[in-house]
Structure formats: C-alpha cells, structure tokens
Amino acid sequence: NVLLSRQFVEMTKSRIEGLLSAFPKLIVTDKQHTFIETESVRYVYQPLDKLYIVLITTKSSNILEDLETLRLFARVIPEYCRNIDEKEVSENVFQLIFAFDEIVALGYRESVNLAQIKTFTEMDSHDEKVSQAVR
Numbered sequence: 001n002v003l004l005s006r007q008f009v010e011m012t013k014s015r016i017e018g019l020l021s022a023f024p025k026l027i028v029t030d031k032q033h034t035f036i037e038t039e040s041v042r043y044v045y046q047p048l049d050k051l052y053i054v055l056i057t058t059k060s061s062n063i064l065e066d067l068e069t070l071r072l073f074a075r076v077i078p079e080y081c082r083n084i085d086e087k088e089v090s091e092n093v094f095q096l097i098f099a100f101d102e103i104v105a106l107g108y109r110e111s112v113n114l115a116q117i118k119t120f121t122e123m124d125s126h127d128e129k130v131s132q133a134v135r
Helices: 013-026 063-080 086-091 093-103 114-122 126-134
Strands: 035-037 041-048 051-058
Touching: 013 041, 013 051, 035 063, 041 063, 051 063, 063 093, 063 114, 086 093, 093 114
Parallel strands: none
Antiparallel strands: 035 041, 041 051
8 A cells, every 4th residue: 555655757657556566565574675676676665663665766776875865764754754654644745745855856865864854844935924924
C-alpha cells in the first residue's frame, strides 16, 4: 500500500506503479541489506516502524549518496508525523512532499540538513499573510 510517492525525474505513471508494486515482492525480511537491485533499478529502503521508506534509483547512481539521501528522508518523517503510521503520513502528506522537495531537486540531492529543511518549509510569505488578512 503506497501512502506517498514523489518523483524527482520524468517517469510515466504506469512505470512508477509497476516499480512500486514490485517492491514488496522483492523484500527479504530476515536480511540486513538495505537495497535490492533488479535489471533496471536499485531500491534503497529502510523500515520505519510498520512502514518502509523506499528510494528508487538507477543502478549507476552512487549507493552511498543514495543511502544518505534515504536517511535524511527517514529523519524528516518524524518531524511532521507524531506516529509513523498510515493515518499520520496521510494527514501530513503535503508537508512531507514540501520537505522532500527541499532534499532532492530535479533528481539531484540538495546540500541541506534537517534544520535547514524545517526552516525552509516554515518560512512565512508576506504575500500569503496579506492574502489571509484580506479574507
């Protein structure tokens, strides 16, 4: 069951759905590995309570950078979700997407840390305040 999917490169919906539906069948729960390689992609993943956070990359990408990116994604989720469960993630989906967009832009990892992500996503907009005041 996919709760949130964010693409950072151009890809068809059917391709994404195929990759995501294949992932649960590939997991071997008693292994220590945090990645799985298929013919076309690499799944880098981390269990997060009862959920998995999954980063799908090309096989040619730098696995160490992918793991670091995944760790940052995993650190962001508890910042927006009190409990790591389907309900919390679903209720905070837009805040998570905004935070994920600070981590990766156009398919490339940004040089940001957790504190910077929080600052960027909480920034006040003068135009937004004026708009709300007019209402």
